[in-house]
Amino acid sequence: MNKDVSLMAHLMRRAGFGATRNELEGYLEDGYEATVDNLLDPGESGHMPDDIIRRYHVDQSELRQLDGAGAYWLYRMLTTSNPLEEKLALFWHGLFATGYAKLNQARALLNQIEMFRHYGFGSFRDLLVELSRDPAMILWLDNNENHKEAINENYGRELLELFSMGIGNYSEDDIKECAKAFTGWTLGNAEYMSVRASKDSIWPYGRIAWHYEYRADDHDGGEKKFLGKVGNFNGEDIVDIIVTQEATARFLSTRLFQYFASDEVDSDGELVISGMMEAYFQSGYKVSAVLRSLFNSDYFKSDKCMYSRVKGPVESVVGTVRLAGTYQEPTLDVHSLWAQTMFMGQGLLAPPTVEGWHEGVEWIDSGSLVERINFAAKELSDPTKDGVKDIIRRVTSNQKDLSDPEKLVDSCLDYMGPIQVQPDTREGLIEFAESQGAVQIQNGQPDENASIQVARLIGMIASTREYQLA
Amino acid sequence: MVNTNTLSIRYLKTIGIVNNGFNGRGFANPYDVAFGPDGEIFVLNRCDPARRSAIRVGVCNLAEEYLYEFGYGFGDGDGQMTLPVAMAFDAEGRLLITDEHTSRVNIYSNKGDVVSKWGVKGDSEGEFNGPAGIAVDSAGLVYVCDQRNHRIQKYTSEGKFLSQWGVRGSEPGEFNLPWGIGVDISDNVYVADWRNDRVQKFDSSGQYLETIGGSGEGSLNRPSGVSVDRNGNIYVTDWGNERLQVFDSNGKAISSMRGEATLSDWAKDFFESNQDEMETREISNLNPDIPDHLNTPYHISSQTESYFWGPVSVRIDSNNRLYVVESNRHRIQIYEIE
Numbered sequence: 085m086n087k088d089v090s091l092m093a094h095l096m097r098r099a100g101f102g103a104t105r106n107e108l109e110g111y112l113e114d115g116y117e118a119t120v121d122n123l124l125d126p127g128e129s130g131h132m133p134d135d136i137i138r139r140y141h142v143d144q145s146e147l148r149q150l151d152g153a154g155a156y157w158l159y160r161m162l163t164t165s166n167p168l169e170e171k172l173a174l175f176w177h178g179l180f181a182t183g184y185a186k187l188n189q190a191r192a193l194l195n196q197i198e199m200f201r202h203y204g205f206g207s208f209r210d211l212l213v214e215l216s217r218d219p220a221m222i223l224w225l226d227n228n229e230n231h232k233e234a235i236n237e238n239y240g241r242e243l244l245e246l247f248s249m250g251i252g253n254y255s256e257d258d259i260k261e262c263a264k265a266f267t268g269w270t271l272g273n274a275e276y277m278s279v280r281a282s283k284d285s286i287w288p289y290g291r292i293a294w295h296y297e298y299r300a301d302d303h304d305g306g307e308k309k310f311l312g313k314v315g316n317f318n319g320e321d322i323v324d325i326i327v328t329q330e331a332t333a334r335f336l337s338t339r340l341f342q343y344f345a346s347d348e349v350d351s352d353g354e355l356v357i358s359g360m361m362e363a364y365f366q367s368g369y370k371v372s373a374v375l376r377s378l379f380n381s382d383y384f385k386s387d388k389c390m391y392s393r394v395k396g397p398v399e400s401v402v403g404t405v406r407l408a409g410t411y412q413e414p415t416l417d418v419h420s421l422w423a424q425t426m427f428m429g430q431g432l433l434a435p436p437t438v439e440g441w442h443e444g445v446e447w448i449d450s451g452s453l454v455e456r457i458n459f460a461a462k463e464l465s466d467p468t469k470d471g472v473k474d475i476i477r478r479v480t481s482n483q484k485d486l487s488d489p490e491k492l493v494d495s496c497l498d499y500m501g502p503i504q505v506q507p508d509t510r511e512g513l514i515e516f517a518e519s520q521g522a523v524q525i526q527n528g529q530p531d532e533n534a535s536i537q538v539a540r541l542i543g544m545i546a547s548t549r550e551y552q553l554a
Numbered sequence: 555m556v557n558t559n560t561l562s563i564r565y566l567k568t569i570g571i572v573n574n575g576f577n578g579r580g581f582a583n584p585y586d587v588a589f590g591p592d593g594e595i596f597v598l599n600r601c602d603p604a605r606r607s608a609i610r611v612g613v614c615n616l617a618e619e620y621l622y623e624f625g626y627g628f629g630d631g632d633g634q635m636t637l638p639v640a641m642a643f644d645a646e647g648r649l650l651i652t653d654e655h656t657s658r659v660n661i662y663s664n665k666g667d668v669v670s671k672w673g674v675k676g677d678s679e680g681e682f683n684g685p686a687g688i689a690v691d692s693a694g695l696v697y698v699c700d701q702r703n704h705r706i707q708k709y710t711s712e713g714k715f716l717s718q719w720g721v722r723g724s725e726p727g728e729f730n731l732p733w734g735i736g737v738d739i740s741d742n743v744y745v746a747d748w749r750n751d752r753v754q755k756f757d758s759s760g761q762y763l764e765t766i767g768g769s770g771e772g773s774l775n776r777p778s779g780v781s782v783d784r785n786g787n788i789y790v791t792d793w794g795n796e797r798l799q800v801f802d803s804n805g806k807a808i809s810s811m812r813g814e815a816t817l818s819d820w821a822k823d824f825f826e827s828n829q830d831e832m833e834t835r836e837i838s839n840l841n842p843d844i845p846d847h848l849n850t851p852y853h854i855s856s857q858t859e860s861y862f863w864g865p866v867s868v869r870i871d872s873n874n875r876l877y878v879v880e881s882n883r884h885r886i887q888i889y890e891i892e
Contacts, residue, residue, distance in 0.1 A: 139748070141602065142585075146864065146881070149604070149605075151604050152602065272857075275837060276831070276834035279831055283830075283831070288570075288818065288825075289571070289859060293856040293857040295842060295844055416603055
């Protein structure tokens with residue numbers, strides 16, 4: 085297996101949703117570090133145009149309900165030319181987990197995701213300020229109930245505990261002072277919007293979208309003491325203090341490491357995280373610098389890092405569909421793809437709590453595993469799908485015969501990833517290939533039966549344990 | 555209210571409330587209107603696949619009485635619809651409805667009985683790939699925007715193919731995913747050439763006459779629907795700009811409207827029994843200033859309840875009233891033209 089191809093495939097499984105061989109060949113022309121740079125600073129991304137989506141899918145034009153909104157984001161993931169933009173937005177969505185259940189406002193969630201796209205690579209300071217102004221977050225953590233005369237600590241607490249520093253790095257008093265600084269940060273027409281949200285009201289004319297509003301008369305302008313500093317702090321000042329903390333650099337770097345590199349952090353991982361923290365401070369808190377430090381580290385490129393993460397359900401669905409080459413234009417049943425993410429335990433735009441999803445091996449239980457395998461196998465064992473056709477074409481081209489099942493299995497593994505599998509998995513695949521009989525090639529072309537045989541083998545590879553690892 | 559030297563457009567009222575179900579008054583992503591002989595307003599509810607059981611035509615009148623509704627479910631069986639786009643009455647008073655998924659035209663009586671259908675998917679004469687807008691001229695001939703074949707087809711009302719014009723492209727007489735279509739009193743044909751951001755005018759044989767709204771003042775962004783009044787003024791639902799754009803008979807832009815919806819009687823009834831929502835609504839500013847990053851026509855309309863949002867069709871009844879159908883707001887804004 086070619087090492088460069090293998091490394092690039094690894095990068096794209098982590099910084100994206102996997103890549104087809106065509107895509108890999110393009111990235112390989114640029115080289116590894118240039119690809120990292122392009123992923124981190126891609127400019128305007130290409131994807132299925134909004135007008136095309138909105139004309140076809142009325143629900144994705146209105147974005148009133150969760151399923152349509154989830155499908156809308158999936159289209160972006162499935163067709164984007166910059167997969168890291170979406171992968172990182174998905175990371176922020178898990179970290180700053182905001183869900184539909186309490187808000188009943190899908191558009192506000194998608195506006196939040198758009199904010200992640202816009203600010204997600206830049207300064208962590210700007211991102212936290214925008215997060216604090218985000219209407220969905222404000223209602224999700226009750227900051228619309230955080231008043232000058234009666235504070236509500238919910239957002240202040242989670243900002244410190246779950247979004248920036250982690251528990252043990254601040255006091256209960258810091259939480260209170262933080263909450264005071266964010267009084268008056270609310271959403272427009274907060275009273276009406278919160279009644280509508282609580283009743284899931286769509287009447288009379290569908291939902292009304294939300295926007296941020298600062299109410300100066302409801303802001304506590306008094307002196308506050310926060311993390312040892314004293315002043316008449318407003319929310320931005322609090323964020324300014326938070327981002328200078330070592331705990332913040334460690335928290336952010338560790339979470340990015342776990343999402344992009346490895347579920348577990350060992351001593352080698354700690355060294356990488358130290359480098360990421362350094363990049364954080366040197367760059368003025370830039371997320372792209374932290375990620376560049378990670379992707380270019382020897383650890384990230386090592387065998388140890390490869391296949392050390394369990395794919396999340398959304399990664400798994402999007403990666404499979406991208407490989408199959410389907411849903412590249414508006415498709416009637418796309419909302420059922422969103423439903424798949426729900427069945428597999430990661431309903432997009434519907435995290436279970438503010439803590440997000442429990443990741444790593446916790447993604448896998450017997451029910452969700454069956455969903456994953458069934459989905460991937462069905463999607464990839466269909467020889468009529470463009471992406472599957474391309475794999476079959478590559479596997480069979482320039483072959484006089486494919487009667488050697490070992491060669492056939494290795495070739496399929498190569499063009500599907502490459503995917504590395506354990507020896508016992510490979511044995512099982514070879515047995516399966518043998519049981520189908522030799523694949524017949526005539527004049528360099530597979531006949532219909534040969535295509536079906538190769539597609540079945542591709543589907544079988546999609547059912548392996550290794551296919552679920554990134 | 556719009557006043558020019560020759561034209562006055564006065565807001566009259568709004569009809570509608572969102573209703574996902576097949577259970578009485580209200581609309582679900584309405585996509586088009588057509589007018590019956592006795593003042594009935596037929597409203598085509600496209601719905602969406604996840605709430606598809608409610609796909610139907612609802613019939614009401616200007617007094618906001620909900621008269622009846624009909625539908626035969628989601629699918630491709632007789633009378634069923636999957637992705638309906640537009641409708642028009644033919645010369646015999648039958649309702650023709652296009653369906654861009656099944657690539658056919660369904661025919662119903664004005665009471666909703668299933669009469670017939672025509673069309674199959676394809677790109678030959680008489681076949682469709684995603685039929686969208688539909689209009690009927692004074693001779694009873696039917697024009698259909700064959701969206702993904704980028705052409706206009708002309709039929710008898712029985713579905714007999716007569717002629718076609720247009721290919722994919724952006725030159726005069728060419729199309730890119732055309733959507734709405736209208737005819738004037740001289741049977742000239744106007745096509746909302748959606749992805750070319752213009753309306754094109756043809757004579758009834760398909761001879762190109764002129765382009766409207768292609769550039770300059772009143773230039774269009776993804777126009778969805780077009781209608782022409784008895785004086786030749788042209789009304790376009792400028793979908794991408796979330797507005798109604800009006801041109802005079804020479805194609806000169808004379809007015810641009812963002813909408814001024816008020817509460818329909820059905821909406822007022824809703825608030826009667828939901829006082830908590832009414833009270834908090836009354837202290838709200840429903841015409842807010844929008845932050846910069848959401849400052850696009852689409853986002854502004856999503857936050858400004860009175861504005862057009864997702865205007866997909868504009869039609870004129872025999873009393874010179876103008877109906878703008880808003881898919882995303884589940885309602886119809888009605889204006890009087892003088």
